[in-house]
Amino acid sequence: MTARKPLIRCREIGEPDLDAVADLLTRGFPRRSRAYWATGLHRQTTRPAPEGYPRYGYLLENDGAAVGVLLLIYSNRGTPAQPQIWCNLSSWYVEPSFRNYATMLTRIAQRLPEVTYINISAARQTWPIIEAQGFRPYCHGLFFSVPAMSFAGRGAQVEQVAADAQALDGLPPSEADLLIRHARYGCLSIVVRSKHGPVPLVLQQLRVRQGRFALPAMQLIYCRGTSDYVACAGAVGRFLLPRGRVSVVVDADGPIAGLYGVYTERRGRKYIKGPEPGRLGDLSDTELPVYGS
Structure with missing residues (x-):
């Protein structure tokens, strides 16, 4: 009698699959708790x-059992009339x-020509594989800025945005x-207000590991342009110093003029x-804010 071949298929993740997806990702990423995946x-x-x-991404099944997963985070960075569909793999x-x-x-997961796909957490050993799939680097490193050493933004007021806010003046x-x-x-959303107008920023808590130590910092998740952050x-x-945060980490392709800090491509x-x-400075609606650092 010939043994039956397993039925392997790939399909969209649905809401009833979320427990199995969280279990699978917990096994695949043992440094992350199940609560981390469930929250995201x-x-x-x-x-x-x-x-x-797809709202969640795709599931690989073997005879109905989840054996693989790829999370996708879709967003529209355009307008309803002129959409710009982005997808974070x-x-x-x-x-x-x-x-x-x-x-x-x-x-x-990459078959739609109208979609702009991004990968923001590629491990170094996967770079050749990703580039063979047609991806190109748009950000080569990080700039670890120390904004409190800057004189820019003197006299400006920083307004923290509440999670239950309904609107924001000037935006x-x-x-x-x-x-x-x-x-x-759970991000820190702020509006820096000065005579030059409001500057919206989103930052997220980040712990930068250096050997056995983890240094508290903030990741710049959203700004209109890096020059906006530099200007304030x-x-x-x-604003961040009393909150125990000294550094703001910014996506960059080299040292950023007007900021004190260190650039790395490691x-x-x-x-x-x-x-x-x-576009540098826009990680909104990606895995970083949705799932956490």
Whole structure:
């Protein structure tokens, strides 16, 4: 009697799959707790997402059992009338005995020509593989800034955005919604107000590991442009100091003029594929704020 071949298939993740997805990711990433994955998946359930695209990503099944997962985070960075659909290829894991089928996940996840795909957490050993898939680096490193040493932003006031805010003076509704949404994710959303106008920023707590030590810092998640952050860095730094945060980490391709700090390419490379160019300083609605650092 001939043994039956296992039924392997790849399909969209649905809400009933979330417990199995959290279990699978906990096995694949033992440094992350199950609560970490459950919290992030809940945020994906409740966050706004473009209609017609996967809300969670794709699941690899073997006879109905989850053996692989690729999380996707879709967002519209345009308008309803002129959408710009972006997709963050987030956490990926396939059980070792099914790694031969892993390409099923990556192929189906990158098949839409109108979508701009980004990978913001690629491990160094995977760079050649990612580039072979058509991705190109749009960010080569990180700048560890010390904003309190800057004189920029003197006299400016820093307003923290509450998670239950409804609107923000001086900001367009779409940008106000972004700041409020990220405050609900647990990020620090602020508006720096000066005579030059409001500057919206989103930052997230980050622990930078150096050997056995972890240094508290903030990751810049959103700004209109790096020059906006530079122009108010001193005000931001003085706001953060009493909160025990000295450094703000910024995506960069080299040292940033007007800021004190250190640039490195040992970490921070980010990749993009699709119709839109990458933009430094915009990690909104990606795995960092949705799942946490």
